[in-house]
Amino acid sequence: MKANISHLRELQAIDQKISTLDKEIAASAAEIDGRRASLDGHRETIDQLTAKIAANEQRRRELEAELEDEQVKIKDRQAKLMNVQTNREYQSILKETEDSKKANTQREEAVVQLMEQIEALTAQIEEETKICEEDEKMLADDIAAVEKKTSQFTAEKSKILKSRESKASAVAASLLKKYTAIRDKRNGLAIVPVTGGVCRGCFMNIPPQLYNDLMKEDKLISCPTCHRIMFHETETTEE
Incomplete structure (x- = not known):
């Protein structure tokens, strides 16, 4: 994944x-x-x-x-x-x-x-x-x-x-199709990082359990608010 x-x-x-x-x-x-x-x-x-x-x-x-x-x-x-x-x-x-x-x-x-x-x-x-x-x-x-x-x-x-x-x-055809559809709907941004439990696409908090699942990095997870594909990114001091 x-x-x-x-x-x-x-x-x-x-x-x-x-x-x-x-x-x-x-x-x-x-x-x-x-x-x-x-x-x-x-x-x-x-x-x-x-x-x-x-x-x-x-x-x-x-x-x-x-x-x-x-x-x-x-x-x-x-x-x-x-x-x-x-x-x-x-x-x-x-x-x-x-x-x-x-x-x-x-x-x-x-x-x-x-x-x-x-x-x-x-x-x-x-x-x-x-x-x-x-x-x-x-x-x-x-x-x-x-x-x-x-x-x-x-x-x-x-x-x-x-x-x-x-x-x-x-990229698998089905995943590419999904990526393209999201990109077209979301102003060119289909995949976004999540830091500190916040989606950096819509800047909304995601549920704690979903955040835990995301950190496992064993499946694709979409933001429940903006529906972009998410990936975990460690917070930096500047952030």
Whole structure:
């Protein structure tokens, strides 16, 4: 039975190394995904700012066209003033001319505001573009580093898996199945030590008789609380 416990402990140590490597690989991939998401966010911002500039430019052109049209009408009205026959007609044309001038003044102010907005939006795009360029360089560097790291992890994992096959072959199929089931349910920890009558998997006290049986080391015993396979380990002074 001691041999079985020894094999399981070695197997669990290997599985924990594999789990650590898998987490490292996943963390590296997540880091790259986060960098890509950030870059995509800045690109989307640039697209939105560009769309706003296009809308402002379109509105500016429309206002400038209206300004030109209205200016032509103002000149026509001013020419008519020289040939009016009545004071009423003169006042009417004069009012229309003044209204047009006021409307054009408002259009000119709106054009200036639009140009200021376009200038501000352009500055934002330049800033976002700089950030994108920096992020793209960092992303390229990160991808290269992650690919190198992942390659190393994968090679190391391949070696460990071969060792695992050897260790797993030394464990009875039924026991290996039980170990795997517990490991999957208990966050990768299937076999744990018991010191001072306390299971180090769930940190619960085990019954005295069960503890006595465990110390005999003549059969596999599971924790009545967390159901992990237990083995006796002598307490140290530090513990």
